[in-house]
Amino acid sequence: MNQQQDIIKNLTTFIENKSSTDGDFNDLALQIFAYQYQHNLPYQAFCRQKGKTPRLVKTWKDIPFVPINAFKEVPLSCTDPEDAEAVFMTSGTTKGIRGKHYHPTLEIYDLSMTANFKERFMKETENIRIGVLFPTEKEMPNSSLAHYLALAVQEFGTEDSHYLLNESGLDMDRLLGELTQAEETGEPYALLGASYSFVHLFEELEKVGKTFSLPKGSRILDTGGYKNQSKELELNEFYQLLSTFLGVDRRTCINMYGVTELSTQFYDDGNDVVPSVKSGPHWIKTRVINPLSGEEVEKGERGVLVHCDLANFNSVTTILTEDLGVQNDDGFLLLGRVKGAEARGCSIAVEEFIDFTRGSAK
Amino acid sequence: MKEVAGYIPDIGEEEFQWKVLQFGDLEVEIPLLTEEQMNLVIETVKKGSEEILKSLTISEIVTIIDRVTDRLLDRNSSYRQKAEKLLPIVTGYDEEMIRLGLTSYLKSFRKHELQRFLVEDLSNPLLLDDFQPRVKGGFSKAVGPDLITHIWAGNVPALPLWSFVSGLLVKAGNIGKVSSGEPLFASWFAHLLVEVEPRLANCFAVVWWKGGDVERETSLFRQSDIVIGYGGNHSLESLQSRIPVTTRFLPFGHKISFGLVLHSALDSQKAWRTAHQAALDVVRYDQQGCYSPHLFYVQTGGNVSPKEFARYMARELENFSKRYPRRKLSMEESASLTSWRQKEEMSLFSNQNKEVLGDSANHWTVVYEEEKGVFAPSPLNRVIRVIAFEKVEDIVPSMKPYRSFLQTVGMAASPKELFQCAEILGRIGVTRITALGRMTSPEPGWHHDGRFNITDLVQMVDIESSAEEASERFAPYED
Numbered sequence: 001m002n003q004q005q006d007i008i009k010n011l012t013t014f015i016e017n018k019s020s021t022d023g024d025f026n027d028l029a030l031q032i033f034a035y036q037y038q039h040n041l042p043y044q045a046f047c048r049q050k051g052k053t054p055r056l057v058k059t060w061k062d063i064p065f066v067p068i069n070a071f072k073e074v075p076l077s078c079t080d081p082e083d084a085e086a087v088f089m090t091s092g093t094t095k096g097i098r099g100k101h102y103h104p105t106l107e108i109y110d111l112s113m114t115a116n117f118k119e120r121f122m123k124e125t126e127n128i129r130i131g132v133l134f135p136t137e138k139e140m141p142n143s144s145l146a147h148y149l150a151l152a153v154q155e156f157g158t159e160d161s162h163y164l165l166n167e168s169g170l171d172m173d174r175l176l177g178e179l180t181q182a183e184e185t186g187e188p189y190a191l192l193g194a195s196y197s198f199v200h201l202f203e204e205l206e207k208v209g210k211t212f213s214l215p216k217g218s219r220i221l222d223t224g225g226y227k228n229q230s231k232e233l234e235l236n237e238f239y240q241l242l243s244t245f246l247g248v249d250r251r252t253c254i255n256m257y258g259v260t261e262l263s264t265q266f267y268d269d270g271n272d273v274v275p276s277v278k279s280g281p282h283w284i285k286t287r288v289i290n291p292l293s294g295e296e297v298e299k300g301e302r303g304v305l306v307h308c309d310l311a312n313f314n315s316v317t318t319i320l321t322e323d324l325g326v327q328n329d330d331g332f333l334l335l336g337r338v339k340g341a342e343a344r345g346c347s348i349a350v351e352e353f354i355d356f357t358r359g360s361a362k
Numbered sequence: 363m364k365e366v367a368g369y370i371p372d373i374g375e376e377e378f379q380w381k382v383l384q385f386g387d388l389e390v391e392i393p394l395l396t397e398e399q400m401n402l403v404i405e406t407v408k409k410g411s412e413e414i415l416k417s418l419t420i421s422e423i424v425t426i427i428d429r430v431t432d433r434l435l436d437r438n439s440s441y442r443q444k445a446e447k448l449l450p451i452v453t454g455y456d457e458e459m460i461r462l463g464l465t466s467y468l469k470s471f472r473k474h475e476l477q478r479f480l481v482e483d484l485s486n487p488l489l490l491d492d493f494q495p496r497v498k499g500g501f502s503k504a505v506g507p508d509l510i511t512h513i514w515a516g517n518v519p520a521l522p523l524w525s526f527v528s529g530l531l532v533k534a535g536n537i538g539k540v541s542s543g544e545p546l547f548a549s550w551f552a553h554l555l556v557e558v559e560p561r562l563a564n565c566f567a568v569v570w571w572k573g574g575d576v577e578r579e580t581s582l583f584r585q586s587d588i589v590i591g592y593g594g595n596h597s598l599e600s601l602q603s604r605i606p607v608t609t610r611f612l613p614f615g616h617k618i619s620f621g622l623v624l625h626s627a628l629d630s631q632k633a634w635r636t637a638h639q640a641a642l643d644v645v646r647y648d649q650q651g652c653y654s655p656h657l658f659y660v661q662t663g664g665n666v667s668p669k670e671f672a673r674y675m676a677r678e679l680e681n682f683s684k685r686y687p688r689r690k691l692s693m694e695e696s697a698s699l700t701s702w703r704q705k706e707e708m709s710l711f712s713n714q715n716k717e718v719l720g721d722s723a724n725h726w727t728v729v730y731e732e733e734k735g736v737f738a739p740s741p742l743n744r745v746i747r748v749i750a751f752e753k754v755e756d757i758v759p760s761m762k763p764y765r766s767f768l769q770t771v772g773m774a775a776s777p778k779e780l781f782q783c784a785e786i787l788g789r790i791g792v793t794r795i796t797a798l799g800r801m802t803s804p805e806p807g808w809h810h811d812g813r814f815n816i817t818d819l820v821q822m823v824d825i826e827s828s829a830e831e832a833s834e835r836f837a838p839y840e841d
Contacts, residue, residue, distance in 0.1 A: 042711035049707045049718060067704040074711055291700035292691065292724040304697045320701065324693065338697040344543055345516040345650025348616035348767055350698070352594050353739045356767070 004079065004104070007035055007313050011108055014310065015115055015283050025285065025310070029060035032313050039078035043316055046070075061287065065294075065306045065318040071099030071261050076315045079104040088144035090260045091227065101144070101260050104314050109263045112311040113148055114155050116281045120267035121221055121254055122156055125188070128219075130161035131178050133170070133193025133201065144260045145224065149192055170197065172204050179212045179246070188217030191246070195222040195255075198242060199230035205245045213247030220248055223256040235274035257334060261319055263311035266331070279331030284309040288327040291320070299327050304338060365448060367392040367545040369552035371410065371564040373402035381570060383542050385452045392545055392570045397581065403537065403567045404585050408508045410564035411535030416506075420480065420490040423530060426562070428473035430554045435468050441550050445519075453517045453544055454689035455647060460519055463646060466803050467520055471527055475806035480531065482807035483816035490532065490820070499827035504820040506532030507587030513573075513601060515592040517543035518647050523551065524810065525590045529566075530555075532819045536566040537582070545570060573597065580604045588612060588819060612818055614811055617652035618739055619770035620659065621798060622754075622783060627774035628664025628671065636774045637671055639799030641678035643772055644726075646802040648689055649742040652811075653770040653794070653801050656740040657747040659757050668750035669717065672730035676719040679726040679744060688725055688744055695743060696724075702741045703727050735760045754783055758790060765791030769811060772801040 014020050014028055034054040037044050047053065047064045057063055066076065071090065075081045081102045086109075090099035103109055122128070132149050140146040153161045164175045182189035191198075198220075205211065220242055226232050233241070239250045251270035257278050258265035264284045268276035280286065287296050288303035297303035305325045308318045324335040367390050370378070378393035395403065415423070433439045437446075445464060450457045469475065480487040484504060486494055493501035510529045514522040522538060526548060529536040540548050549568045556563045571578055579601070583589050588610045591601045598613040605611045621643065627636045643655050658675070660668035691699065706729050707718050713731065720727035726744040734751050737760040751757045761768065768791040773780060784795050793812035794804065804810070834840065 042708065045711040046704075046708050049710055065704075066708065067701040069701060069705055070708040073705060073708050291693075291697045293722075294700075302693055304693070304700075320704065322697065322701065324697075338694050345518040345647060345654075346521070346592060346614070346616055346652035347650050347654050347656070347742060348618050348739050349594070350702070350739050350741050352596070352616060353618075353767070356595070356764075 003035055003039075004314075007032060008105070008108060011283070011310060011313055012111060015108075015111055015281075018282065020282055025282065026060050028310055029063065029308060029317060030054070030057065032310060032317055033057060033060075033063045035313070036078055036316060040076055040316065042074040043076060060285065060308050060318075061296075063308065063318045065320040066316045067320045068259065068261050068322060069099065071101060071315075072097045075100065075102065077102040077104075078314050086147065087142055088147070088260045089142040091143070099260060101315060103263075106147075108311050108313060109147075110151060112264045112281075112283065113151055116265060116267070117152060117156065119281065120269075121152075121190075121219065121256075125156075125217065127156055127158050128188055128190045128217075129178075129182070130157040130190045130192060131175065132161070132163045133165060133191065133197035134163075135165060136163055144258070145194070148258070148265070152192060165197070170200055170204055172208075175201070175204075176208075176210070179214070182214055182218065183212055186215045188219070189214050190219050190221070192221040194224045194227075194229070195238070196224075196226045196230035198222050198238070199226065199233060202241045202245055211245050211247065218246075218248050219252040219254065220246065221254050221256055223258065235271070239271040239274065259321070261312075261315070262307060262309045263313075264309045275333045275335065277328060277331045278334055280307075280309075283311055286325075286327070286332055288325055288332060289320075297327075302326055302335065305332065305334075363388045363451075365390050365444075365546065367540065367549040367568075368570060369549050369556075369566070369568040370395075371403060371406045371567055373399060373406050375399060375402070383545060388448065388451045390452070390545055392540070392549075394571065395569060397578065400569075400578065400582065401585075403569070404509065404582065406564050407535035407537055407567055408585075410562070410566070411506075411508050411533060414561050415530070415533040415535070415565050418533070420487050420531065420533075423533070424473055424476045424480075426555065426559045427471060427476060427527060427530065429558045430551065431468055431471040433554055433558070434551075435465060435472075441554055445547065445550065448546060449519045449544070452546060453519055455519070456686045456689070459646065459686045463802075464520060467523075470804075470806040471523060476527075476531070479807045480816060483814050493823075493825060500830060501825040503823045504532070504816075505823050506534040506820050508535055509586045510534045510536050510588045510590060510819065511582055511586040512536065512538040513589065513591040513593065514538060514548065515541045515543075515597070516650065517541065518651050519544055520547045521592075521651075522548040524815065525592075526551065526566075528815045528819060529590075531816060534587075534819065537586075538566070538568050539573075540568060540570050542570065574600065576604065583609055590614070612813070614652075615766070617769035617811070618656050618764065618767045619653050619772070619801060620657045621655045621772040621801070622775070622787075623658060623660045623671065623773075623798070624775040624779050624783075625661040625664030626776040626779060628661070628666040630665045633664070633666035633671060634674060636798060637674035638678050639774075639797070640772065641675050641682055642799050643801040644675075644679065644744055644746050645682045645686055648744055649740065649746075651802050653796075653804060654742075655746065655770075655772060655801060656742075657737070657749060659749050659751050662750055662752050668732075668748060669730055672717065672719065672728050672748035675746065675748065676726070676728045679728065679746075680721060683721070683725040683744070691743060695741075699727075699741050699743055699745060700724060702745065737761050737764065754786055758786060762790050768792045770794040770796060770801055770804075772796055772798040774798050 037054050050064045052064045084102040085105050086103045088101045130153050134149050137146045137150040164171050239253050242253050243250050250272045253271045256265050266278040266280045268278050285308045287306045290297050291304045305321045305323045322338045325332045380391045381394045383390045449460050489504040493503045512525050552568045583605045590612045591598050592614045594616050660671045710716050715732045717730040729747045732750045734756050771792050
């Protein structure tokens with residue numbers, strides 16, 4: 001347990017110290033790797049299969065990455081999953097199995113979230129009136145996004161902040177009330193939620209024929225894409241509609257990229273130009289790799305993203321995503337999900353088989 | 363580099379819109395017909411079938427196809443040279459593998475093989491030419507349709523030949539839509555047919571359009587007698603939704619094939635060869651064919667254990683990866699392959715008897731396990747699962763739900779076991795049992811997915827004996 005507390009202490013210092021160097025990052029990453037190798041047994045077995053032990057791993061780039069869907073296979077935790085303060089689960093399922101991310105304490109997750117959120121979304125503002133287009137933590141106790149948004153409201157929202165969903169979806173009366181109020185008082189307003197909820201919002205506003213012009217300093221945060229919950233909009237159209245319906249500058253429409261399997265989020269600096277450049281704070285680093293060799297691709301070439309998130313101190317720091325991207329000087333461009341490879345010949349593809357299995361299970 | 367694909371009969375027009383398909387440095391241009399042009403093609407091909415093809419005897423048609431095949435087997439012919447040069451670029455498969463694959467495949471379309479093909483289905487091929495007497499009395503003739511539309515898919519080179527040739531043998535007009543993954547071979551075949559027999563110029567077309575074009579497909583299918591479709595169940599379903607009941611639809615969906623190795627094939631002498639043959643089936647076209655193995659079931663109790671066999675296969679795959687390197691994978695394929703392998707490696711923790719073998723560059727992967735209930739497809743591209751089993755009865759239940767997907771089983775077993783297993787496998791939906799090393803080369807006259815290649819395309823016309831007898835009364839020479 002002391003070891004865990006040590007790591008939490010070091011992490012806290014590291015996160016709070018903005019002048020941490022790459023060398024510090026490396027040291028801490030290796031310390032956490034050694035800890036995870038020792039206590040996270042499925043991960044240890046995985047590393048052994050790869051022939052990688054703490055003795056052989058010299059830099060954070062050598063830390064074996066775990067495919068994101070491994071969270072569906074085995075419990076990846078250095079402590080007993082039963083004792084976790086929080087278990088975040090993925091929304092996507094394969095054969096009804098959801099990925100689970102165990103957090104023995106939310107101390108680091110919360111620190112990572114608030115420090116980064118302040119820097120990238122709040123900026124100079126201390127508090128803002130927030131409207132949330134997502135269920136509450138109580139309604140979705142296993143959703144990392146619900147926790148994230150609750151934290152945003154708790155740490156940065158004024159007392160008048162509200163959740164704007166009800167059983168049937170958007171609480172339009174309340175929403176219209178909030179937006180009108182903001183427009184009338186000139187008090188900046190922040191609307192946060194799932195990307196698909198904004199699409200529902202566009203549809204509702206279109207229906208009632210209303211547009212708003214939110215006061216200066218207002219901002220939007222969307223995340224998570226559409227997940228088959230709404231119409232799929234092109235990025236450009238999405239941000240254009242946001243700016244048309246709510247009267248906010250596209251530069252203050254921030255997209256957050258985060259996954260249940262990480263404890264740190266990425267942000268862009270607005271979506272005037274899409275796709276926007278995403279970047280994270282100094283305690284997460286991203287590599288763009290060729291998945292076959294595991295080597296980094298040349299800068300500017302397409303590859304798959306691997307994140308090394310030190311805030312993931314209890315599970316695995318380094319994760320192979322299913323996201324395609326390109327690295328540039330300021331961060332990376334997200335180019336969407338790696339879709340299941342299509343069948344090229346006449347042999348069945350894994351995806352098609354899974355579809356069939358799902359269909360017959362219904 | 364440029365190459366023109368497609369074949370358009372003489373419809374009195376030569377102005378086409380062209381679609382360019384890019385394969386690295388190679389540009390393949392293919393005509394994209396307007397609806398009017400397409401209708402002219404349909405009309406022309408139907409007329410060609412009626413006036414030319416149906417006037418030829420089956421033996422004449424066989425001879426023409428045989429001559430075309432000859433040209434394609436001849437490594438000095440210009441088409442063969444083009445195929446050896448361009449198909450590796452288009453499909454990404456290794457040159458040597460394509461060369462060997464083409465030869466072994468084309469051999470099935472020589473005269474004697476075609477004759478076997480016909481006899482297999484019709485017993486008397488003359489049924490295609492004329493009314494033939496029947497044992498029970500009366501006469502019958504097999505009449506081919508005016509128009510067969512083929513929707514070809516995938517990038518396994520030359521695969522469209524099976525249905526194209528079957529269409530010609532029944533004297534039908536043929537319109538084939540090539541896939542954008544391999545648009546060339548069927549086009550060359552069409553041009554060669556016309557070079558060998560210019561009278562066939564208006565009997566077929568090879569075209570391309572973007573799949574899912576509702577208007578185009580609906581119109582063409584309405585005018586076709588038969589539509590033969592290849593592809594996944596999703597695309598087949600969408601094709602089906604556009605085919606009127608009056609048009610017959612013959613769908614060929616994606617399949618899962620596998621290997622079955624019994625312990626009789628696993629003595630220390632024979633096991634290496636068995637593993638070699640099994641690996642060969644994996645390497646050929648990187649498992650993209652419907653007959654390619656996704657997994658191997660290996661029986662316990664032999665001198666060589668299933669786990670050792672998995673290692674043998676790993677060794678063979680490693681050797682092959684030098685001699686016949688795998689096709690260069692797309693980012694999507696690379697990612698899904700890696701994530702699949704990593705996931706398997708992750709499960710080693712909860713499954714102590716499992717092994718994941720593979721080289722660091724991921725050129726191939728062998729997963730060994732003892733969980734008999736696993737029946738799941740491989741992500742292909744030289745990824746194989748070896749599953750140990752004791753009795754065939756133990757592994758059958760896990761395959762049963764997938765009847766509609768089962769096709770080939772590559773077997774290594776004693777003669778007695780072969781027939782015993784065939785009985786069991788046939789019952790759960792397997793349609794082809796072959797030797798290891800032969801999985802990707804079906805014999806001429808095989809029943810593709812258990813069906814009849816020729817018989818499914820023709821309509822039998824019977825003259826019943828009563829008609830014949832009755833007609834006697836009306837003969838001018840009747841006393």
